[in-house]
Amino acid sequence: MTAHPAAQTVGLRDRKKQQTRDALATAALHLVAERGLENVTVEEISAAADVSSRTFFNYFPCKDDALVADHSVDSARFLTRLAQVPPEVPALTAVRSALGEMIDRMQADRERWLLRMVVIERNPALLPRLVAAGVETERTMTELVADRVGVPPDHHFPALLAAVTGAAFRSAMLRWAAGDGARSLSDLVDEAFETLAAGLPDPQPAP
Numbered sequence: 001m002t003a004h005p006a007a008q009t010v011g012l013r014d015r016k017k018q019q020t021r022d023a024l025a026t027a028a029l030h031l032v033a034e035r036g037l038e039n040v041t042v043e044e045i046s047a048a049a050d051v052s053s054r055t056f057f058n059y060f061p062c063k064d065d066a067l068v069a070d071h072s073v074d075s076a077r078f079l080t081r082l083a084q085v086p087p088e089v090p091a092l093t094a095v096r097s098a099l100g101e102m103i104d105r106m107q108a109d110r111e112r113w114l115l116r117m118v119v120i121e122r123n124p125a126l127l128p129r130l131v132a133a134g135v136e137t138e139r140t141m142t143e144l145v146a147d148r149v150g151v152p153p154d155h156h157f158p159a160l161l162a163a164v165t166g167a168a169f170r171s172a173m174l175r176w177a178a179g180d181g182a183r184s185l186s187d188l189v190d191e192a193f194e195t196l197a198a199g200l201p202d203p204q205p206a207p
Contacts, residue, residue, distance in 0.1 A: 017059075020049070020051060020055065020059065021059045023049040023050070023051070024045060024046070024049045024051070024056055024059055024060065024066055025066050025067070025069070025070065025112070026049075026112060027045050027046075027048035027049040028040070028045045028063065028066040028067050029067060029112065029115045029116055029119055030048070030115070031044060031045060031048060032067060032119050032123065033115060033118060033119050033122070036122070036123065037063075037064075037067075037119075037123040037125060037126070040063070041063075042056050042057075042062075042063050045063065045066060064125075064126055064129055065129070067116070067119055067120075067123075067126060068116070068120065068126055068129055068130055068133075070109075070113075070116065074102070075133065075136075075137040077101070077102070078098055078099065078101075078102055078137075079098075079137070079140055079141060079144060081097075081098040081100075081101065082094060082095060082098035082141065082144050083144055084098075085097050085098060087148060091145050091148055091149055091157075091161055092161065092165070092193065092196060092197055093197075094148065095141075095145075095161070095165045095193075096165075096189070096190070096193045099169065099189065100186075103185050103186050103189055104186070106185055107184055107185045107186060110185075113177075114177055117173070117177050134166065138159075138162045138163065138166060141158075141162040142158040142159045142161075142162045143158070145157070145158035145161050145162060146158040164196060165193070165196070168189070168192035168193055168195075168196055169189060169192070171192055172185060172188035172189040172191070172192045173185065173188075175188050176188050
């Protein structure tokens with residue numbers, strides 16, 4: 001059965017919007033990587049992506065958002081997936097499962113993600129925006145985990161799980177960025193979560 005013409009039109013429109021968003025983000029990252037955050041304007045980013053400044057503001061409220069926001073890291077989507085994991089699945093396993101789609105999309109867009117991490121490292125003024133988004137995601141995640149395991153949100157377990165899984169994910173990302181691509185982000189996240197599940201034992205020294 002073929003898709004309805006109206007559905008095809010909506011699908012094409014959404015793809016074009018995503019292509020424009022990606023073009024703006026890529027242009028912003030390359031320009032800021034070359035010149036620094038303070039030396040790049042919205043007008044220059046728009047010109048590099050071959051759109052108007054007005055179009056830029058249809059996608060991003062400001063220059064910083066074009067640098068740090070990424071459709072592959074959709075916190076709302078992750079939280080929705082976490083809520084959908086069957087309740088009998090242990091909380092740590094549920095978080096790892098909910099991260100799967102996000103990790104796959106990041107892996108598929110590896111080069112731009114590595115560039116984004118370089119830009120953020122070189123331009124620490126971007127960090128507060130990332131931290132604020134992370135705090136909000138962690139707060140909602142804490143509430144979901146509390147509901148999953150049947151404890152109040154102020155119980156120590158949900159907040160601790162949200163914090164340690166976030167740290168595990170970030171450490172895996174840093175290892176992924178520092179590597180040569182020989183190991184996937186998914187493998188590195190699995191390794192980090194398995195270490196947490198084992199109780200964070202001391203690693204065995206290499207022979």
